[in-house]
Amino acid sequence: MQPTVDLKQQTAAVGTRKQWKLKGTWQLHTMLLPALVIVFVFQYIPMLGLVMAFQDYEPWLGFLHSPWVGLEHFKTMFEYEDARQVIWNTLVISTLKIIFNLAIPLAFALLLNEIYVMKFKRTVQTIVYLPHFLSWVILGGILIDMLSPEGGMVNRVLTALFGIEPIFFLGDNDWFRTVVVVTDVWKECGFNTIVFLAALTSINPSLYEAAIVDGANRWQQTIYITLPSMLPIIIVVGTLSLGNILNAGFDQILNLYNPLVYKTGDIIDTYVYRVGLLNGDFSYATAVGLFKSIISFILVVTGYRLAYKYANYKIF
Amino acid sequence: MLKKVFTTLTVTVLTAGVLAGCTDNESASSGSSSESKDGKVTITTVRTLKDDTKFRDGEDLNNNPITRWSEKELGITWKTLWTAPNDEQYHNKIRLSLSSGQKLPDVFKVSDGQLISDLIRSGKVMPVDEAIEKYASPRLKKIFNQFPEAFYPATVDGKRYGIPRFSGGNGSDSLLWIRKDWLDKLGLQPPKTIEDLEKIMDAFVNKDPDGNGKKDTIGLTLASKNGLATWLADGSFIFGAYGNYVPGSWSKGEDGSLVYGSVQPSMKKALEKLNEWYKKGYLDKEVGILDEQTAIESFVSGKSGIISAPPWAADWPITDALKNNPGAVVEPYPLPSGPDGKIGRRGEGLVTGMFLFSKDFKHMDKFFEYLDEAFAYVYNDSKYFKYGLAEGYDYVMKDGKPVYDDKEIPNGRLDPGAYFITEAIPTVPYMLYDLVEELYTTKREPKNAYEYTRIVSLGDSFMKAATIVNQQNQYRIENEFTGPPTKTMQKRFEFLTKMERETFANIIYGRAPLSAFDDFVKKWEESGGKEITKEVNEWYQSVKGEK
Numbered sequence: 001m002q003p004t005v006d007l008k009q010q011t012a013a014v015g016t017r018k019q020w021k022l023k024g025t026w027q028l029h030t031m032l033l034p035a036l037v038i039v040f041v042f043q044y045i046p047m048l049g050l051v052m053a054f055q056d057y058e059p060w061l062g063f064l065h066s067p068w069v070g071l072e073h074f075k076t077m078f079e080y081e082d083a084r085q086v087i088w089n090t091l092v093i094s095t096l097k098i099i100f101n102l103a104i105p106l107a108f109a110l111l112l113n114e115i116y117v118m119k120f121k122r123t124v125q126t127i128v129y130l131p132h133f134l135s136w137v138i139l140g141g142i143l144i145d146m147l148s149p150e151g152g153m154v155n156r157v158l159t160a161l162f163g164i165e166p167i168f169f170l171g172d173n174d175w176f177r178t179v180v181v182v183t184d185v186w187k188e189c190g191f192n193t194i195v196f197l198a199a200l201t202s203i204n205p206s207l208y209e210a211a212i213v214d215g216a217n218r219w220q221q222t223i224y225i226t227l228p229s230m231l232p233i234i235i236v237v238g239t240l241s242l243g244n245i246l247n248a249g250f251d252q253i254l255n256l257y258n259p260l261v262y263k264t265g266d267i268i269d270t271y272v273y274r275v276g277l278l279n280g281d282f283s284y285a286t287a288v289g290l291f292k293s294i295i296s297f298i299l300v301v302t303g304y305r306l307a308y309k310y311a312n313y314k315i316f
Numbered sequence: 317m318l319k320k321v322f323t324t325l326t327v328t329v330l331t332a333g334v335l336a337g338c339t340d341n342e343s344a345s346s347g348s349s350s351e352s353k354d355g356k357v358t359i360t361t362v363r364t365l366k367d368d369t370k371f372r373d374g375e376d377l378n379n380n381p382i383t384r385w386s387e388k389e390l391g392i393t394w395k396t397l398w399t400a401p402n403d404e405q406y407h408n409k410i411r412l413s414l415s416s417g418q419k420l421p422d423v424f425k426v427s428d429g430q431l432i433s434d435l436i437r438s439g440k441v442m443p444v445d446e447a448i449e450k451y452a453s454p455r456l457k458k459i460f461n462q463f464p465e466a467f468y469p470a471t472v473d474g475k476r477y478g479i480p481r482f483s484g485g486n487g488s489d490s491l492l493w494i495r496k497d498w499l500d501k502l503g504l505q506p507p508k509t510i511e512d513l514e515k516i517m518d519a520f521v522n523k524d525p526d527g528n529g530k531k532d533t534i535g536l537t538l539a540s541k542n543g544l545a546t547w548l549a550d551g552s553f554i555f556g557a558y559g560n561y562v563p564g565s566w567s568k569g570e571d572g573s574l575v576y577g578s579v580q581p582s583m584k585k586a587l588e589k590l591n592e593w594y595k596k597g598y599l600d601k602e603v604g605i606l607d608e609q610t611a612i613e614s615f616v617s618g619k620s621g622i623i624s625a626p627p628w629a630a631d632w633p634i635t636d637a638l639k640n641n642p643g644a645v646v647e648p649y650p651l652p653s654g655p656d657g658k659i660g661r662r663g664e665g666l667v668t669g670m671f672l673f674s675k676d677f678k679h680m681d682k683f684f685e686y687l688d689e690a691f692a693y694v695y696n697d698s699k700y701f702k703y704g705l706a707e708g709y710d711y712v713m714k715d716g717k718p719v720y721d722d723k724e725i726p727n728g729r730l731d732p733g734a735y736f737i738t739e740a741i742p743t744v745p746y747m748l749y750d751l752v753e754e755l756y757t758t759k760r761e762p763k764n765a766y767e768y769t770r771i772v773s774l775g776d777s778f779m780k781a782a783t784i785v786n787q788q789n790q791y792r793i794e795n796e797f798t799g800p801p802t803k804t805m806q807k808r809f810e811f812l813t814k815m816e817r818e819t820f821a822n823i824i825y826g827r828a829p830l831s832a833f834d835d836f837v838k839k840w841e842e843s844g845g846k847e848i849t850k851e852v853n854e855w856y857q858s859v860k861g862e863k
Contacts, residue, residue, distance in 0.1 A: 150601050284807070
């Protein structure tokens, strides 16, 4: 008898507290409202359009009256070898990107953290961060010039230093993925570096002091204090990028690829762009897009669970 | 207290702002044609408005010399409901209003084949056969009869649903532009055949035409990323020299049906040549990754001696090449012939869009009257436009004589032609270059602003090039499939195109043997190509049949 009453009382208490909370903060909640409305209108309502993926969409019939075709578009996707190839290309390129976009900024942040000349550190940080703001359209042109086998900067350096024949980086299936990953890391590593640097500053200095007292050298400090303390942020960055595993970088590929490297460089997004926009097959393009989103969703959820289980860290 | 009031106020303002953004301004934009008692009509339209279309102060699409003329002389008031800066956005907007069931404007131009087909099938646009019969002037009828295929993009079940907006016909067809100074320096004659061309390219590569002591020049500038038959740095003439087909075009085969150029056996010889040229260094090492804009760099920077480009290249990019390379002379030459005397080039399409009409539109007579008057000007037969379209825009009168020079016109010359619903002074295929040829060969004075601004002011080089292109008109290989993508095309054409580009590039680079072409043709047929060819010909039969 007694426990039940207790529970009721507790519930009531919680209830009133909640009510009281809302009373004091309703203005804040109302201020949130416009944002929610916008998200609903521009993010959730358009999702209804996804039904196109299961239809033979005809614009003038709209998705209310277009004929249903079930999973046909999804079948098409796996039937044709070209679709399978772009899925494979996407996975390879984006996996490489995820790994290197975690490892290199991390290493870079650790190294940068060891520098005590603030001015130098800041300057390097800014310079590394700069390419992040350039668009791929511009970089595409610059890279084509730099990587040119006819007097491109990179090839000239390679020839001068190692005496090797000029390499046609953007037209060679053996090199294209490497170029894509390296240039992407170069462009984006500044951003993650800053995230990691921020995490580094939040590590409690007393941990290091204790370690020094215990006789740990710099390397040991990094292994036993810095890295474990940074694990949560590494996991966050990693999990968030898992959601992008099927986004191998549309802008970048579109500006760099060409018929010579379709075999290794064509990815889902460029494929959808050509099929959907250039050939006008909206339904099929939507089906591929939906497939992409579902895979990303599953990966994000899995990443979230794993992070919680193994690192005891909740992202959301 | 004050704080609370402030918070509440902020919240209200923010929320209201967002909600206001959502309200529909529909009522303001829906308009339709109407006729007042005195025979004056209002016609609604929408169009693309490119950034380079300029107006005099205070004027816009609904108020300019052309609309004022149309209102005063023809009794037509044009109402442009909205504009978009480019075709893509424009078509998206129309597609949106189609799928959301909004009312279509009275008259509007569409150049996307799929969208034209969607609009026709939606039943929201009307057939125009009867209207042409009833209202089109003899002049218009003559033009329409001269180019029946111009109606194909909007022909369904034997009914015509649109009026073509004609292109210049051969306006963007290519010819050769060669560095004359290099030819002279090396003592070479302009090429008549592909063989001549090879000798020239060889000399351009090996005999140091730019005299810098380095072997850093190439023979021919080509763009291949978007296909070898294209609008600039065009390679179609190489294919045309070996057969009657160019890559990427559906043209008539031996039995009169449409066949796809890229899979014809004659491609093979041209590809073999290209591979040979690549190996010998005649082509840019990076030719496989160059699109039209990046390809021209070699010519502009003075590293290349030959480019195949349309007559308008005289302005861009040739002038850039002249600017960058002091002493450079670039001259236009006819396309060379192949071993069997064959010449062929990619021919530009005849239309750049179709005018469609809302099924509620009632004033086709007025539309044709307007169109006829616009055409009258280019035929030098207008009762309204004697010297130009509007004084103070494309000409001024000085001492009773028209003057067309930019500098003489206060605030500079403007082209009121852009204010017509045709978005430019209307044209008929081949007419412009016919006129250029006449002006160039007779050296007569221009009679009106059109002849001056479109032809004479563009200079001698352009006129010579256009004349050459016009004299090679019989070698045009046109893409005759102008319908919406067929069913199998939608599903498979992307794959087929990708395979084509890949195969061609690999053969040119020597990464695949020439026999890869045969494998490609076989696979092309098997992976939907055969089906597509059948569908394309079904379409062709359906539009060619009874009008």
